[in-house]
Amino acid sequence: xxxSMSSFAQQFPLTSQYLINPYALTPTLAGSxxxxxxxxxxxxxxxxxxxxxxxxxxSGFGSIYQDKMWIGGEIYMDKxxxxxxxxxxxxxxxKLQLENEQFLxxxxxxxxxxxxxxxxxxxxxxPNDPLINGASxxxxxxxxxxxxxxxxWKDLNVGFSFPTLFTTKEEYTLNxxxxxxxxxxxxxYGSYMFHLHQDWKLQAYVVYRKMRNEPxxxxxxxxxxxxxxxxxxxxxxxxxxxxxxxxxxIYNGFTLNYSYDIGIGGIHSHTGxxxxxxxxxxxxxxxxxxxxxxTSGSKRGGKAKQYRDLPYPQVQEYNYKKK
Numbered sequence: 166x167x168x169s170m171s172s173f174a175q176q177f178p179l180t181s182q183y184l185i186n187p188y189a190l191t192p193t194l195a196g197s198x199x200x201x202x203x204x205x206x207x208x209x210x211x212x213x214x215x216x217x218x219x220x221x222x223x224s225g226f227g228s229i230y231q232d233k234m235w236i237g238g239e240i241y242m243d244k245x246x247x248x249x250x251x252x253x254x255x256x257x258x259x260k261l262q263l264e265n266e267q268f269l270x271x272x273x274x275x276x277x278x279x280x281x282x283x284x285x286x287x288x289x290x291x292p293n294d295p296l297i298n299g300a301s302x303x304x305x306x307x308x309x310x311x312x313x314x315x316x317x318w319k320d321l322n323v324g325f326s327f328p329t330l331f332t333t334k335e336e337y338t339l340n341x342x343x344x345x346x347x348x349x350x351x352x353x354y355g356s357y358m359f360h361l362h363q364d365w366k367l368q369a370y371v372v373y374r375k376m377r378n379e380p381x382x383x384x385x386x387x388x389x390x391x392x393x394x395x396x397x398x399x400x401x402x403x404x405x406x407x408x409x410x411x412x413x414x415i416y417n418g419f420t421l422n423y424s425y426d427i428g429i430g431g432i433h434s435h436t437g438x439x440x441x442x443x444x445x446x447x448x449x450x451x452x453x454x455x456x457x458x459x460t461s462g463s464k465r466g467g468k469a470k471q472y473r474d475l476p477y478p479q480v481q482e483y484n485y486k487k488k
Contacts, residue, residue, distance in 0.1 A: 177250075177328075177350075178220045178243045181400050181408045182206055182443045184370060184388055185422045188224055188237060191326040191352060192256035193272030193313035196235040199459025200450055201227035206443035210426075216246030226256070227448070232459075233260050247283045252276060270315040272326065278307045280345045305345035307335045313352070320358035328352055332377070348377040358456070366390040366456060368398070386410075393454045405429050406439075414455040418447040 183190035186204045187197050203225035211217035226237030235258040243250045256274035263269055282303040313326025333347045352374050359367040372384040381403075388398025388410060400408040407429055412422030426439035447455075 178208065178210075178218065178241070179382070179402075180206070180208060180220075180222070180441065181384070181386070181410060181424045181426070182422060182441060183372075184368070184386060184398065184400070184410055185396075185412060185420060186224070186443065186445060187322075188226055188239070189222070190354060190372065191272065191313045191315070191324070191328070192226075192237055192239075192254070192274045192311075193258060193270050193315045193324060193326055194322075195226040195237045195256060195258040195270075195272065196228060196232065196260055197270070197315075197317065197322070197458075198447075199232055201225070201448040202445060203448075204443050204445040206441065208439060208441040210439040212438060212440065218243060218245040220244075222443075226258075234258070235260065249281045249283070251279045251281075266319050268317045270317070270324075272313045272315070274311050276309045276311065276329070278309065278345070278347065280305050280307075305335050307333050307345050307347050309333060309347055320360075321355075322357075323355040325351070325353045348379070350374065350376040364392055366393070368396075368456075370400075380404075390456055393456045400424075402426075414453055418450040420445040420447070420455065 180189055182204070186202070187194035188202070189204070189206075204223070206220075206222045208220040208222070209217065210219075220241060220243045222239070222241040224237065224239035226235050228235050237256045237258070239252070239254045239256075241252050243252075254274055254276040256272060258270055258272040260268055260270045284302060309329045309331055311326060311328045311330050313324060315322060315324030327350065329347050329350045331347070332349050334344045352372070354370070354372045356368065356370045359369065361367055366389075368386075368388045368390060370384065370386040370388075372382075374382040383403045384400055386398055386400035386408075388396050390396045395413040396411070398410040400410060402408070405428060406426050408424050408426045410422065410424045412420060414420050422443050422445070424441045426441070428438055
């Protein structure tokens with residue numbers, strides 16, 4: 166049990182939904198489309214294993230000043246058999262325009278974590294064991310912060326962030342000597358949107374994660390987008406997994422996305438894979454051009470205002486001869 170607590174405390178649930186919801190990758194990307202958004206999602210991993218991980222997630226963000234300042238939040242509950250992790254996060258992002266179609270975003274956030282071990286559901290554990298002290302549940306809480314920087318130029322996004330900036334070690338309640346440990350994590354990413362045809366786009370994403378005492382994680386993905394409304398893609402993760410991603414803009418700002426992770430090697434190929442589904446809503450949006458960014462002075466739906474030239478009277482010059 167102690168080994169499981171230590172392993173789980175250094176491991177956070179992964180997701181592929183950042184392909185549609187960039188805020189799920191890093192809060193620095195809040196407002197990257199110019200619209201307020203909200204998402205809810207559910208993920209189940211290792212579906213062929215009893216007590217496998219399940220993750221409930223909700224996030225959202227909105228502008229508080231001229232599409233430059235954004236606040237956002239995220240909560241999730243990750244449960245694996247007798248272990249559960251709750252997270253609540255609040256973020257602030259400032260979006261600075263450098264040149265025409267060039268932006269630099271700065272994000273900071275604070276996070277609260279609570280890790281629990283449900284002793285009542287364990288097998289073969291003596292409740293009178295002095296390590297348990299008769300408790301039915303062991304709890305530990307921790308606070309952490311993070312920050313990130315993102316550069317955007319037209320269809321290019323590159324950036325880095327520290328989802329957890331500080332290394333912490335918090336004792337479990339009633340169990341001195343056993344700790345919830347949070348390690349510093351680094352995230353580097355890049356994406357680009359290729360315009361292949363009038364009706365087709367291709368989004369490419371690369372994400373690199375590294376945490377102390379853990380192997381690095383690398384995601385490489387390609388997602389084809391049709392009519393700026395429907396998408397189908399694939400993602401490769403170096404932990405012997407491939408994900409298939411499919412979804413679309415349903416109506417009036419609502420989106421639905423589903424992904425299925427397939428294990429391709431080792432124990433992953435015998436665990437049944439993972440399912441993830443999310444429902445999103447984009448506020449103040451109409452039309453179907455979901456992957457077009459909102460520009461300043463734009464109408465709802467991402468369509469820019471059209472202007473027409475007004476006829477002004479011509480100025481004529483006259484020469485006067487001095488009498």
